[in-house]
Amino acid sequence: MALHFVTDDAGTAQPGDVVVLTGSEAHHAAAVRRVRVDEAVTLGDGRGVWLDGTVSAAGPKQVEVVVTARDERPTPSPRxxxxxxxxxxxxxxxxxxxxxxxxxxxxxxxxxxxxxxxxxxxxxxxxxxxxxxxxxxxxxxxxxxxxxxxxxxxxxxxxxxxxxxxxxxxxxxxxxxxxxxxxxxxxxxxxxxxxxxxxxxxxxxxxxxxxxxxxxxxxxxxxxxxxxxxxxxxxxxxxxxxxx
The missing domain is CATH 3.40.1280.10 (SPOUT methyltransferase, trefoil knot domain)
Known part of the structure; x- marks a missing residue:
């Protein structure tokens, strides 16, 4: 299963867009999980948006992901x-x-x-x-x-x-x-x-x-x-x- 990361920027991203991970999320992706260029990952905003993507650049302070697909998942009901x-x-x-x-x-x-x-x-x-x-x-x-x-x-x-x-x-x-x-x-x-x-x-x-x-x-x-x-x-x- 692809690694998953969370960023507010995922909320408005569409297929073809580049989402940039910075700060602690970039460090976690690059230094801890050791993502590599061309690796498939998923992104979310924690509020229902779900993105599939491919890593296009990976550095300790910045990781770039090209979005390939977008889905919006409804909040569960009842909670x-x-x-x-x-x-x-x-x-x-x-x-x-x-x-x-x-x-x-x-x-x-x-x-x-x-x-x-x-x-x-x-x-x-x-x-x-x-x-x-x-x-x-x-x-x-x-x-x-x-x-x-x-x-x-x-x-x-x-x-x-x-x-x-x-x-x-x-x-x-x-x-x-x-x-x-x-x-x-x-x-x-x-x-x-x-x-x-x-x-x-x-x-x-x-x-x-x-x-x-x-x-x-x-x-x-x-x-x-x-x-x-x-x-x-x-x-x-x-x-x-x-x-x-």
Missing amino acids: FVLVQALAKGDRDELAVQAATELGVDAIVPWQAARSVSRWDAKAEKGIARWQTIVREAAKQAHRAWIPEVEGVARTADLVSLAQTALVLVLEPSASARLTAVATDPSDGRDVVLVVGPEGGIAPDELSALADAGARLVRLGDTVLRTSTAGAAALSVLSAAYGRW
């Missing part, structure tokens, strides 16, 4: 949204990376009651870090759309979200299985997966979400880590909604 509770170490980052590779369309950092990690004074830095992880994971997975990382949510925000979206809260003690949730791709509502922190979702948070219309569901009979639960659930949904 899959991961609400990922902040977790200690790199567990939340691992969750974000895996979810991006598996097709999530948006990611919401959640400051849950039991989150050990706190972003109160560093939310901007944390979001920027997740955006970098998402961008690199989307490139690796050859995705036409790069998922959006939204602002930090509180539980009250998730309660409001349950009024307009299908919110599925992953809870090991739930009686319903995720595989039993009725799926309707024509519904149009976002499908939101809520994953708690290491210590689980607090009882009062579960009650508030359930009262708002969210559905509590479990993944089998085992308890998954916060870094893997979202990825497992996305796999189930991707099959159920016909994405896979």
Whole structure:
């Protein structure tokens, strides 16, 4: 499979145009991936545009690609949204990376009651870090759309979200299985997966979400880590909604 790179300039490029990669993307292409002249590559803008092209010049500071074909891929509907509770170490980052590779369309950092990690004074830095992880994971997975990382949510925000979206809260003690949730791709509502922190979702948070219309569901009979639960659930949904 051809190497894939992302640049805003891909958005307006047409067959026959030359797209120039500069900065970190050029360095990654030339020095890390070692692209060569006449090598076939793909380019995207992260917002649905997909270009096929051929490398016409490759240097450490600038790589030129001649566009040979253009496609515009629609945003998936309904969207899959991961609400990922902040977790200690790199567990939340691992969750974000895996979810991006598996097709999530948006990611919401959640400051849950039991989150050990706190972003109160560093939310901007944390979001920027997740955006970098998402961008690199989307490139690796050859995705036409790069998922959006939204602002930090509180539980009250998730309660409001349950009024307009299908919110599925992953809870090991739930009686319903995720595989039993009725799926309707024509519904149009976002499908939101809520994953708690290491210590689980607090009882009062579960009650508030359930009262708002969210559905509590479990993944089998085992308890998954916060870094893997979202990825497992996305796999189930991707099959159920016909994405896979």
